[in-house]
Amino acid sequence: GQQLNQSPQSMFIQEGEDVSMNCTSSSIFNTWLWYKQDPGEGPVLLIALYKAGELTSNGRLTAQFGITRKDSFLNISASIPSDVGIYFCAGVKETSGSRLTFGEGTQLTVNP
Amino acid sequence: GAVVSQHPSWVICKSGTSVKIECRSLDFQATTMFWYRQFPKQSLMLMATSNEGSKATYEQGVEKDKFLINHASLTLSTLTVTSAHPEDSSFYICSARKLAGAPYEQYFGPGTRLTVT
Numbered sequence: 001g002q003q004l005n006q007s008p009q010s011m012f013i014q015e016g017e018d019v020s021m022n023c024t025s026s027s028i029f030n031t032w033l034w035y036k037q038d039p040g041e042g043p044v045l046l047i048a049l050y051k052a053g054e055l056t057s058n059g060r061l062t063a064q065f066g067i068t069r070k071d072s073f074l075n076i077s078a079s080i081p082s083d084v085g086i087y088f089c090a091g092v093k094e095t096s097g098s099r100l101t102f103g104e105g106t107q108l109t110v111n112p
Numbered sequence: 113g114a115v116v117s118q119h120p121s122w123v124i125c126k127s128g129t130s131v132k133i134e135c136r137s138l139d140f141q142a143t144t145m146f147w148y149r150q151f152p153k154q155s156l157m158l159m160a161t162s163n164e165g166s167k168a169t170y171e172q173g174v175e176k177d178k179f180l181i182n183h184a185s186l187t188l189s190t191l192t193v194t195s196a197h198p199e200d201s202s203f204y205i206c207s208a209r210k211l212a213g214a215p216y217e218q219y220f221g222p223g224t225r226l227t228v229t
Binding site for chain 2: 031042097099
């Protein structure tokens with residue numbers, strides 16, 4: 001079952017606003033990944049994080065690997081309508097090989 | 113690039129029949145491919161891990177005789193749903209990990225929508 005708690009489950013924002021979502025776990029992960037999924041499509045990798053404390057940006061997206069290695073957050077600045085979709089965090093444990101554990105997802109709606 | 117394709121994109125089949133789904137890495141070689149299923153408004157659940165030239169590793173609760181996986185080459189893995197039933201209707205997504213690339217990064221296909229009537 002899922003071991004990553006992702007919040008919020010859904011967000012309704014106005015275009016131009018900033019967005020923040022996060023994932024937490026009781027377990028330690030050594031890699032955090034953030035994906036975006038559009039309806040009827042597979043997830044697309046946005047950002048990968050490999051070190052505790054790492055802060056990485058990809059355009060308007062910024063993600064951080066928590067110091068405790070049990071959490072990560074994703075920020076989207078100046079949201080636009082095409083940011084609509086479901087955002088998933090995924091983690092890899094040291095003992096799980098390359099298997100990903102996914103969060104429940106955050107459904108983002110951006111109103112023009 | 114890291115493009116993964118799936119075929120078919122959607123399929124409707126009758127209960128009791130078998131369906132094969134292909135997953136291809138188009139511009140890279142993949143040591144490992146993964147198969148997930150996703151129910152509406154839910155997250156992705158890993159079904160099995162497929163390594164080229166060896167038997168797939170199935171997650172707990174996934175019937176290996178029902179979901180047959182073959183990974184014949186570094187660019188192709190197939191999932192066959194045997195004796196499909198309506199409860200097998202779902203969105204099946206594969207992913208691939210590059211032979212030489214950043215560890216743990218998986219690149220996903222566009223998914224296959226299976227409907228069993």
